[in-house]
Amino acid sequence: MVTTRSATRVVGNDSTKVMVLKPGSFAPQASTSDEDSEDPDIAPRHVKKRSKKRAGYRAKKKLKRRGRLDLMPTMNLDILFHILSFLSPMDLLNLSRTSKDFRNLLLQRSSASVWKTARLQVDDLPDCPQDMSEPQYANLAFYPHCHDCDRVVRSVLWPLRARYCPRCIGENTLDQWSTASRFPWTVNFNSYDLPHAIIYGTGRPKQLFLKKALDELRAELSKTPADEMVALLREKRTHAAEVMKHAERCQQWLECVASSRKLELDAIRRARQDDIVTRLTEAGYRPELDYVNKFWLEDHLGTSFKEPKPLNQKSWDRMRPDLITALDNVRLRRIEDKVYGPRRQILMDEYKKYLQDPPPADATFDLMPHAVNVAEFDPFRVLIMSPESATITATSFVSAFQQLPDFVSSWRAKIDREFLDLIRSPESQGDSRKQEDADCLQLATATFIVESGSDRRLLMYPEVLSWPGFFAPAPVTLFDEVYLLQVKQFECRMWSAVRHLPRISIFEGTAAVIQAASLDPKTTRREHMDELDARFACGKCSTPGSKVVMTWDMAVMHSYRLHRDLQPEEIKWTMIEGEELGNVKDYEKEAKPSVKADAIVYCALCQHHVRDARSLTFIQNHLAEIHGIPSNEAEQGTHYIPDRNSTSVISMVVDSDGKVSNHADHRLVPSYSSGIELLYWKSHLV
Numbered sequence: 001m002v003t004t005r006s007a008t009r010v011v012g013n014d015s016t017k018v019m020v021l022k023p024g025s026f027a028p029q030a031s032t033s034d035e036d037s038e039d040p041d042i043a044p045r046h047v048k049k050r051s052k053k054r055a056g057y058r059a060k061k062k063l064k065r066r067g068r069l070d071l072m073p074t075m076n077l078d079i080l081f082h083i084l085s086f087l088s089p090m091d092l093l094n095l096s097r098t099s100k101d102f103r104n105l106l107l108q109r110s111s112a113s114v115w116k117t118a119r120l121q122v123d124d125l126p127d128c129p130q131d132m133s134e135p136q137y138a139n140l141a142f143y144p145h146c147h148d149c150d151r152v153v154r155s156v157l158w159p160l161r162a163r164y165c166p167r168c169i170g171e172n173t174l175d176q177w178s179t180a181s182r183f184p185w186t187v188n189f190n191s192y193d194l195p196h197a198i199i200y201g202t203g204r205p206k207q208l209f210l211k212k213a214l215d216e217l218r219a220e221l222s223k224t225p226a227d228e229m230v231a232l233l234r235e236k237r238t239h240a241a242e243v244m245k246h247a248e249r250c251q252q253w254l255e256c257v258a259s260s261r262k263l264e265l266d267a268i269r270r271a272r273q274d275d276i277v278t279r280l281t282e283a284g285y286r287p288e289l290d291y292v293n294k295f296w297l298e299d300h301l302g303t304s305f306k307e308p309k310p311l312n313q314k315s316w317d318r319m320r321p322d323l324i325t326a327l328d329n330v331r332l333r334r335i336e337d338k339v340y341g342p343r344r345q346i347l348m349d350e351y352k353k354y355l356q357d358p359p360p361a362d363a364t365f366d367l368m369p370h371a372v373n374v375a376e377f378d379p380f381r382v383l384i385m386s387p388e389s390a391t392i393t394a395t396s397f398v399s400a401f402q403q404l405p406d407f408v409s410s411w412r413a414k415i416d417r418e419f420l421d422l423i424r425s426p427e428s429q430g431d432s433r434k435q436e437d438a439d440c441l442q443l444a445t446a447t448f449i450v451e452s453g454s455d456r457r458l459l460m461y462p463e464v465l466s467w468p469g470f471f472a473p474a475p476v477t478l479f480d481e482v483y484l485l486q487v488k489q490f491e492c493r494m495w496s497a498v499r500h501l502p503r504i505s506i507f508e509g510t511a512a513v514i515q516a517a518s519l520d521p522k523t524t525r526r527e528h529m530d531e532l533d534a535r536f537a538c539g540k541c542s543t544p545g546s547k548v549v550m551t552w553d554m555a556v557m558h559s560y561r562l563h564r565d566l567q568p569e570e571i572k573w574t575m576i577e578g579e580e581l582g583n584v585k586d587y588e589k590e591a592k593p594s595v596k597a598d599a600i601v602y603c604a605l606c607q608h609h610v611r612d613a614r615s616l617t618f619i620q621n622h623l624a625e626i627h628g629i630p631s632n633e634a635e636q637g638t639h640y641i642p643d644r645n646s647t648s649v650i651s652m653v654v655d656s657d658g659k660v661s662n663h664a665d666h667r668l669v670p671s672y673s674s675g676i677e678l679l680y681w682k683s684h685l686v
Helices: 077-084 089-096 100-106 109-120 134-142 166-172 211-223 226-282 286-301 313-356 378-384 394-402 404-423 431-440 481-490 509-516 526-532 552-563 578-591 616-626 676-682
Strands: 008-011 015-018 173-175 197-199 206-210 447-452 455-460 503-506 535-537 546-551 600-603 640-642 652-655 660-662
Touching (some): 077 109, 089 109, 100 109, 109 134, 166 173, 173 211, 206 211, 226 313, 286 313, 313 394, 313 481, 378 394, 394 404, 404 503, 546 552, 578 652, 578 660, 600 616, 616 640
Antiparallel strands (some): 008 015, 173 206, 197 206, 447 455, 447 503, 535 546, 600 640, 652 660
């Protein structure tokens, strides 16, 4: 029951006379007299002044409540309905549930025009069906909650004029296959003639009917005379057809609304994304955005990037710090890839040309660095990391290459020290001992056993510095994109003795071979043994009728591979002399044993550098493409040099008559070949 403000009259100071309007009637116009304008909440009250009891006393002022809407139903209905005509159906639903006064006012039949006006503001919404009131229709179309349990439900069962959650559907509907949905055969009517909804899901589609509608129809049929049954059934079929037709129009409208809403949200999302890109562009990150594309922003920001809300300053301030930090990392990756990468490629190409030329006259390098190390030398690094606006070409590196020999000398000294630190005992840390160790690397006894995990091999100096564990890329375990870009470009890492920390020890068997030549192992250098050009017989493998003979470096490999478990003095190497030595050297010149295709060699026409040892097939292609030497004309020792640590070196058998034959004819001496895959990519990656 609504009490209008215009019907209220104030009598005296403490009594109120209220006129109550009947439902559906209009309130009289409000009077303009002072007596009618007084209201307990908004009119001034005549309060007797209180005497001040003490100095400084301040009367408390009662705070006036503002913004209350509970008096709106009491205002003039013409004005109120005019205000309500600007609301949407959902607004009217919410307003009718705020108080009893609004509910009583808005649910009267006389208020139907307000609901209709609100409905007409919704584009393309079908008219309200005759069997529903305007508030019911608005509740069905706009209130997104289950009609039974009040859960949120987005889909509407238009033919059933209801919204049900999955649980309430089973409680309020019947399936077409249910026996309860069938009519007696005496009645010329079936459930298909009722309004029904089709639900698609897993399995067959379900055709559902409202339980309440079936029960009401059965009750009505039971009370209908037989002569009126046909007319009743015809009326029900006609009504069902109208409901289904109206439901189809409503479903089409709902789909159009969903499609329009989707387009609207997509436009808001695009505007938000464009706003983010614009702000980042203004901050100077346009090159980074072009480098990573839009999907990077989507992955990094997640829902914040696709949220259908305009971007405000608060949201931007929240996402900006992490986004800027991530883009700074992208900038490092972009510069590495798009700026430093092409410059390093120029360096690699020029360094290849540099290595193809003979070394400088004053250079005595037995091993040159890889390009990845050269790129870190100061003259080259300054050029590579110069500002992005600088133009770097091949001629820019000319001056840097002129300074390269000095930096190679420093690099060699550095890696020698790092290598020595792996094999030096704790008590040998003085500068004098370091100098002695550096000199020892030039001795013929500088032969080392390198162990890393399951990989174990014997390597001579300086070839030991090319052990793959010092520079070859290991399996990727760290997510460092800048590092991965460098490894991908160079296919190599900077030389480091501490990356794998291998166990390195000196092979003592080398001294026995040197002593067999009547030389002092403590002073004999590698070049002395090479100049001696002697051949040695293995006392362990030789028999009274034949001697197994080989060069000095092959003898060292032979000792390690076949007799590592023996003491050096147990082998008893013997240097052959006289006629036997001449026969062996003559045989070596005539035999010229072929090198296997997978044997490891390096180009003799290029300066020897880290990781230049490759398979014979690879080097033959290199000789043909770079040096113009066909594969059939490439000669060992002239165009390519076998790696002494991994390639088969000829071993011979000398019988008692001085006849020399290849070791392949002697089953006691196996071949010592190692493939390129074993050397570079399998055994050292542990």
